[in-house]
Amino acid sequence: xxxxxxxxxxxxxxxxxxxxxxxxxxxxxxxxxxxxxxxxxxxxxxxxxxxxxxxxxxxxxxxxxxxxxxxxxxxxxxxxxxxxxxxxxxxxxxxxxxxxxxxxxxxxxxxxxxxxxxxxxxxxxxxxxxxxxxxxxxxxxxxxxxxxxxxxxxxxxxxxxxxxxxxxxxxxxxxxxxxxxxxxxxxxxxxxxxxxxxxxxxxxxxxxxxxxxxxxxxxxxxxxxxxxxxxxxxxxxxxxxxxxxxxxxxxxxxxxxxxxxxxxxxxxxxxxxxxxxxxxxxxxxxxxxxxxxxxxxxxxxxxxxxxxxxxxxxxxxxxxxxxxxxxxxxxxxxxxxxxxxxxxxxxxxxxxxxxxxxxxxxxxxxxxxxxxxxxxxxxxxxxxxxxxxxxxxxxxxxxxxxxxxxxxxxxxxxxxxxxxxxxxxxxxxxxxxxxxxxxxxxxxxx
Ligand code: ADP
Ligand code: MG
Numbered sequence: 001x002x003x004x005x006x007x008x009x010x011x012x013x014x015x016x017x018x019x020x021x022x023x024x025x026x027x028x029x030x031x032x033x034x035x036x037x038x039x040x041x042x043x044x045x046x047x048x049x050x051x052x053x054x055x056x057x058x059x060x061x062x063x064x065x066x067x068x069x070x071x072x073x074x075x076x077x078x079x080x081x082x083x084x085x086x087x088x089x090x091x092x093x094x095x096x097x098x099x100x101x102x103x104x105x106x107x108x109x110x111x112x113x114x115x116x117x118x119x120x121x122x123x124x125x126x127x128x129x130x131x132x133x134x135x136x137x138x139x140x141x142x143x144x145x146x147x148x149x150x151x152x153x154x155x156x157x158x159x160x161x162x163x164x165x166x167x168x169x170x171x172x173x174x175x176x177x178x179x180x181x182x183x184x185x186x187x188x189x190x191x192x193x194x195x196x197x198x199x200x201x202x203x204x205x206x207x208x209x210x211x212x213x214x215x216x217x218x219x220x221x222x223x224x225x226x227x228x229x230x231x232x233x234x235x236x237x238x239x240x241x242x243x244x245x246x247x248x249x250x251x252x253x254x255x256x257x258x259x260x261x262x263x264x265x266x267x268x269x270x271x272x273x274x275x276x277x278x279x280x281x282x283x284x285x286x287x288x289x290x291x292x293x294x295x296x297x298x299x300x301x302x303x304x305x306x307x308x309x310x311x312x313x314x315x316x317x318x319x320x321x322x323x324x325x326x327x328x329x330x331x332x333x334x335x336x337x338x339x340x341x342x343x344x345x346x347x348x349x350x351x352x353x354x355x356x357x358x359x360x361x362x363x364x365x366x367x368x369x370x371x372x373x374x375x376x377x378x379x380x381x382x383x384x385x386x387x388x389x390x391x392x393x394x395x396x397x398x399x400x401x402x403x404x405x406x407x408x409x410x411x412x413x414x415x416x417x418x419x420x421x422x423x424x425x426x427x428x429x430x431x432x433x434x435x436x437x438x439x440x441x442x443x444x445x446x
Contacts (some may be wrong), residue, residue, distance in 0.1 A: 007072075010035035016067035021060065029056050030064075036081065043068065043076040046083045053080045054105040058174060062181040071246075075189055105173055106163070110156035116284055118277035118379055124268040128154045131240050132161045138266045140231075140241035144248050145270030146437055148308025151244035155209040158242060162207060162336060171207040176215040183223050199226075204235050207240045214246050217253045228258050235261070247437070248430070258396055260279040269427075272395075272440075273309055278302035281312055289320050292329065304340050306395060307440060315343055353399055356441065362389050365435050374408060384425075387418035389430065394419055 020027050033056065034046040045064075056064075058067040061078055068076045116302035117125050124143050143151050155173055162171045164184040202208070216227060234241055245252065248269070249262035272280070277304045286293050293301075305311045318339045323331050347441050363370050373385045390408065393399045394415075399407075401415040408415070426432045 004411055013064070013067050016070055017060075017064055020063040028052075029060060029290070033080070034083070034399075038076075041074075041076050045078060045079050045080045045125070047080050048083050050082050051105075053082050058079055058105055058178055058339055058420060060174075062178075062185045065185055076196065077189070085102040095277040105144060106156045108160065111160050112157045112416075114284075115150065115157055116277060116280045119275060120273055120274055121270035123155060124270045126244070127266055127268045128158050130195075131158055131207070131242055132165070135240035136238040139235060139238075140243055140262060140265045142243045142245065142249055142262050142265060142267045143270060144267065146243045146272060146312045146440060149244065149270040149272060150309065151270060152211055153240060155211055155244055158207065159209060169206045170204055172202075172205045173211065175210040175211045180223055183226060187222065194411060199230070202230050203237070205234065205239055207242070208234060209242045209244075211244045212246070213243050214252060222428065224255055224258060228261070230256075231258070231261055234263075241265075242357065248433070250430075251434070262344070270320060272307050275302055275303070278305070278309075280315065281309060285313060285316055287315070288317050289316060291316065291320055291323060292334065293319070293331065294333065297333050300333070300337055304344055304398060306398075311343070315340055318343065343353070355393060355399075358392055359389050361439060362392070362435065376409075384432070385423075387421045388435060390415050390418040391422040392436070395441070 012032065017030050021030065029052055032048045035141070036044040036046045043416050047056060057080060061080075064078050065076065068074070068078070076322055110123075112129065115121075115125060124145075127138055128143075129315055143154060145151060159171050159173050162169050163445050183198065186194050189195075216224060231241065243262065248267060249259050252259060252262075262430055279298055282293070282298050282301055286298075299311065301315055305315055322328065322335050322339060326335075329337070359370065359373070360386045363373050366373070366381070368382060368385055372382045373389065375382065386408065390404050393404050393407070394401070401412040403414045403417075405412045422432065426436060
């Protein structure tokens with residue numbers, strides 16, 4: 001079957017794509033695409049706006065290409081043009097990118113202005129501003145931290161800032177999974193030309209923002225190889241590379257030589273949001289949402305919803321719904337509490353873990369018996385796991401220090417010191433960071 005003869009068969013392709021992606025994304029990004037023409041094995045589509053074009057290019061090209069292959073058993077390379085530019089002289093891919101300064105692959109809410117700075121993210125924030133103002137000085141810039149601490153926000157903020165200040169620059173945001181899809185698809189085409197143009201495209205960026213690098217894994221040797229050479233190319237070309245990850249680079253499941261490249265610049269850790277930051281975020285977003293909340297409500301939310309900032313924003317959305325449903329001017333504290341409690345309840349149920357299992361987990365990590373960790377001995381090998389239990393009981397179960405003191409049969413100041421001890425050590429002790437991350441993950445907090 002020849003796709004070029006039957007334009008309306010594009011609809012068939014659309015149906016196939018619909019099977020591959022989430023329906024709401026399909027509605028927003030795929031159905032607005034129009035068939036334009038076929039050139040050799042290139043299928044050219046039209047997007048109604050640059051935003052849709054960019055988004056489809058970064059996220060859905062491989063799905064469209066797969067759909068075509070599923071139907072026609074033939075490889076087509078998909079290219080997308082923005083509709084208004086349909087009659088413009090066809091430039092090569094790179095040139096098109098360069099002359100479309102208003103491309104917006106970036107989330108316009110994720111800006112530096114909207115990013116609230118606190119101790120936990122100050123280093124990362126500063127380094128990201130440097131990446132815009134003095135590109136190449138910190139190279140690569142490697143951001144890491146658990147889910148929902150603002151990594152993706154910062155990557156987009158860099159992109160937004162660059163296209164605002166220096167619109168001629170070529171900047172690209174890509175999630176590692178999309179990079180992998182795109183690469184695997186290119187390789188499957190087994191055409192040297194396809195691989196060349198893939199490489200050329202990536203080598204042309206002045207700034208490359210790579211999100212969720214942890215998905216580059218040790219199994220994908222060929223991809224790693226390609227990524228390694230791309231990295232070196234961009235590095236030598238002095239392009240700014242910014243990488244976001246859920247873990248420090250030494251913990252990535254990748255080859256040592258690539259890991260060591262990542263340590264050449266700066267590794268900026270973003271810590272889970274402190275209470276201060278949570279309060280400030282709540283204040284800022286409730287203002288944006290037109291939601292008035294009193295101090296006690298703000299405090300209740302921020303004390304109970306920890307970790308991922310998305311949960312905070314989710315709670316605000318629920319409260320906003322209450323406000324609308326009941327026509328409240330100021331949503332009363334008991335309603336706020338209801339929303340927050342029910343959110344915490346669902347999360348605890350899904351994680352189904354108790355304070356007991358938390359303590360057991362820590363003992364297991366440190367290979368110590370529960371009796372010793374819960375006991376009174378001041379030996380170093382018991383102290384760290386003991387203090388970690390205190391720290392995590394406080395942060396995950398929101399137990400106050402007196403209660404924790406009862407569990408460990410000690411004074412509340414001892415608990416306080418224990419928690420401080422971990423806060424101090426977690427900056428430098430990799431094992432502590434790892435344990436905290438794993439436990440938070442188990443408890444569905446990251
Ligand atoms: P990550 O990529 O680390 O998982 P995101 O960048 O997706 O986290 O952040 C999750 C949500 O929290 C986003 O809506 C983001 O805008 C918001 N957010 C995170 N950190 C901040 C911050 N410091 N100030 C304002 N909003 C933030
Ligand atoms: Mg992210």
